[in-house]
Amino acid sequence: MDGGAEPLKPIPDIGRGPRHVAIIMDGNGRWATQRGRPRLFGHHAGARRVREIVEACPDLGVKYLTIFAFSTENWKRTQVEVAGLMNLFRRYITKEARALREAGVRVRFIGDRVRLDAKLVAMMDELENLTCENDLVHLTIALNYGGRDEVARATKRLAQDVANGRLDPASVNEETLPRYLDTCVLPDPDLVIRTSGEARISNFLLWQSAYAEYEFIDTLWPDFTRQEFASLVESYSNRERRFGAVPA
Template sequence: MSPKDQTTGKHGRRGPRHVAIIMDGNGRWAQARGRPRLFGHHAGAKRVREIVEACPDLGVEYLTIFAFSTENWKRTQVEVAGLMSLFRRYITKEARALRDEGVRVRFIGDRVRLDDKLIRLMDELEEMTAGNTRVHLTIALNYGGRDEVARATKRLAEDVAAGRLDPASVDEETLPRYLDTHVLPDPDLVIRTSGEARISNFLLWQSAYAEYEFIDTLWPDFSSDIFAGLVRSYGARDRRFGGVKA
């Protein structure tokens, strides 16, 4: 999909069709309140619903959130186990509401290290919401941009070896067909909360022409009003995609 494919929002403003969010700062938010890090993760999970619900009025059709990276396995066993439990509880609790509100849910990332119960819940939620189109929510779980590209390249190489793909035909439009996000448009806007100014291995290929917003707000404090402000700010940007105005 062309990076110039944008939509006009409900109120006539040109805005991002696809917003991706690196939800950072849960642990620090909890520690500032004298609570364990998992308390912050639970607070952050509740914030997701508010942002998803805000999307339609803002003209945002696709929302991708970074829930757990391939590097997050380096955290303590207690925190990792707590996060996996949180993901299972979130899916179980929110599944019916997501379906009824017209949200289509997809998961991206490598599922190999995830437990069988979580994978089953992910599959069921994807199937349950497959017919929805109001908001497309993609959850990156055990996801890493480099890992995704490596897995995609392996599948591409297998197709070349099997004679299903002519190596002479491979160009920059070929690899995206093998990525986890092959059915999604590229993100127009990537937001990172908590004051960190790095992309942390998130949607490396897809975000080549995305606009970035790095904000100080910790994720549990990220409100729909803040989200709306960033979406409006995007609409005022001059996006030339490498060209110049005539």
């Protein structure tokens, strides 16, 4: 990845910063429309922004970054836009694979792969294998992902284990289901950011974000900079997370 950008100053108390940041990357289409360009122009600009934010993570103490690339609801968009997005994902993997590996980034994909093109799925598998030994930043890309769909799929797997005698139903509690989620190897997000001025979570990491801090900002995703990312991370470090308790 391009190392030309000036390193960011770490947040003052990096121990209090978010270890896992999740981002709903919204506003690509509006960004393009404002410039009189087709929506796909905005998606390409948004893909380039991902590189900058991934590069910023180590300096900010962010170990895990999860981005919402394509939801289970996005199939409702026009055929032209969906086809263009799928092509963009293939191009992103081809273009960034080597740079991600050399930068120490481990890539994972979450979501239901059944509906995705076989060639794209093969490329996703290859990128995961290529970067599987990296540990500097863990980049998780949510592709054909929906929180409700994830919970439904996890519940089916859990029920199957119960039916096959591998799991005692009496032992099932809130610690059990996360082991069946797509994110089972990841910590829950500490901070969820949504760009573009919309104040909703759009079916993203519903279970995992139960106690996450949220930031809804007006910036459209292609305009979201390293500096704004750093500001949000620093703001998080000043919050007191109590998880339902009261201050000591």
